Amino acid sequence: MMKLFTTYSLTLVLFVALLWGCTKEDGPCPSPAARTLLVYMGADNNLAGDAWSNIGDLVAGLRAAPGNTHTVVYLDTPQGNPRLLEVTADGAKEVYTWPEQHNSASPEVMRGVIERVCRDYPAGRYGLVLWSHGMAWVPSTATDYFTRSRSRAGDGWPATKYFGQDDTPGPRGYLETEDLAAALPDGRFDYILFDACFMASVEVEYALRAKADYIVAAPTEVISDGFPYGDIVGELLAAEPDLKAVCRTYYEHYAQHADARYRSASVSLVRTSELEALCDLKARLWSSALAHDPAVFADFDLAGVQRLDRYRRPFLFDLGSIVSRLETMGAISSAEGDAWRYQAARTVLYEAHTPVFFDLAIGECSGLSGYVPVAAYPDLNAYYRTLAWTVHDQQVDLSNTPPRNN
Template sequence: MEANNDLRYDALNSINQMEKGAANINGTLLVYIKTSSVRSYLLKIKYDPDENKIVSDTVKTFENSSNSDPEFLKDVVKYAQTEYPAETYGLILWSHATSWAPPTSAIIKTKSFGRDTGKEIDIIDLKNALPNNLEFIIFDACSMGGVEVLYEFKDKAKYIIASPAETIAESFPYQKITPYLFQGSAQLKDVAKAYYDYYNAYTDDRQSATVVLVKASELVQLATEMKAIMLKTKLYGNKFISDNIQRLDFTTNFPVANYDFGDFLNHNFANNDLTSIYAQLDKTILYKAATANFLGTPIKTFSGLTCYIPYQGDVNLTYYKKLQWYSNSGFYIPFDK
């Protein structure tokens, strides 16, 4: 939990919710939390129904780590797995996030995960900091349900849960999902559904949620199917259509546009070319859900994933080319001779 930012109180609330949901979990729930620039803590969550106080044990204190340092994150995860060995491991990444947004560009100064006094972690550095022995990754962070992000992390975990759009600061309903985290991968659908149900039950603008559960190994074939379509239909210099495609970024000045992946396909390719990729989407996506609106804006189309639509002269294109999805899905064809 990278909460050395405006989310610190939401982070503490999430920990209280975890304690409330940890009555009979079959395993160990550890939380690394940073809420200040001085020190951070590794907590071992223990059951407590009182939502007004945190009673979990502090098992390690870390002194003044560098802000959003991927190597430090790597060390924390390694320490946790060494000191608390288990048959399987899952990881939740909780903080601000901005999809795959590049470290710097002419128009933006941001990175994609874990805002800590203004500094964040580059998405590729974040990937490289993680072990590859995870059963699941859950992104409790905005806009990490894009094909570009998911493809980067496909070798790190068997399953990934993320939101294609932004997430409300209230976060996942940990009082509900904590037991599911210890009941095997079959229960991950219940985690995603609990997230959707929690926000869909609101009757005001908090009725805003998108969520997807993907089987990471199927992302490889999804990229293969995408490349086959690109090779068949696109040439160097072709332009992608982006007008009138469902956007799933709802925050003003969000650094990179997030388009619904299915709507992108429908606007840019003939229907008879999409049969195989839609069949593969069904294998890749194990659960998806979206509220009717997000912060008052209608969600008319929702395929479960988002994508970026690059263009010639795009200030983000140089960084976008570093992402594995760009190379493996054939998105390079209109841009590289």
């Protein structure tokens, strides 16, 4: 796709920034606004070009955005030191540059950026876009799981992205799930939008349930072009944003794309206040399944559920598909399955997905991915048991459940 931000316009923006800065150190700050939108771009990796393209899209979209709002971009790329940009319909203006490079995939850095933006751009409401690479809840040490299967590693597909990777100055840094939760203040944002792969993971969203009222994310990969900011930034800045419309715009942008290679997308809108009830119900259903068969998870047939990643060793599966499979197996009752679907509908307010993501067929998608602690993945299981989503499951050690004797 053609983007609006050119080398010339970037040079002009940075020149204007010398004349038009605003921080606590340098001068008076903007008046309190109705909303401040922070776009946190962890682009100190191979996504830097996409970051500048998306900033250009923000500029274009702000020409029709509500007034009395602030749009601020934290930008960390391989070129130069991290900086803050205030974005308006007139361009992106640099308002602060950190004196040295730092790790944008650090909870301390993220926390400091949020504090600075909320201090310098006070508002009645705040929205947050988290933009970078991402890999759901899976720890960065689980590199054996990040290998594409040979059939899914072919050329011709657009690039995709995931959350929280910083490549320089080194060593490479990542934000693990617990670090991300620690970095974000409780109750500050009314929504979080993940422009990153795989972040509609129930394990991640449960960990962030106190951080925002709503979360927009994709359970699959996200094409590196990202969300169509020119079309959605006005809604993101609204006093009462229609987040279903944001999701729909993102989905249709790719589902109806002129280039058939780009017709791949999934997206969901989650109401975080319902995640606690979903977790409690999951614990009851999992206990019922284990009572029916103590080896139900250890021996779980992963081929029988909808996968949402394209890796050689799949680890992200549709959460609704897992429950349906347990019901089909007789491990949980139809009444328990119905209870799950009722609570899931209260939690996931919007879901849309294309029939395929590149070469991965998506026959069903509930809007949230989940993990099954099978015996074949003992290394992942050990980390999985540390996640808040599993806290009610600690009465049973799922990873060590003995395989069924045939």
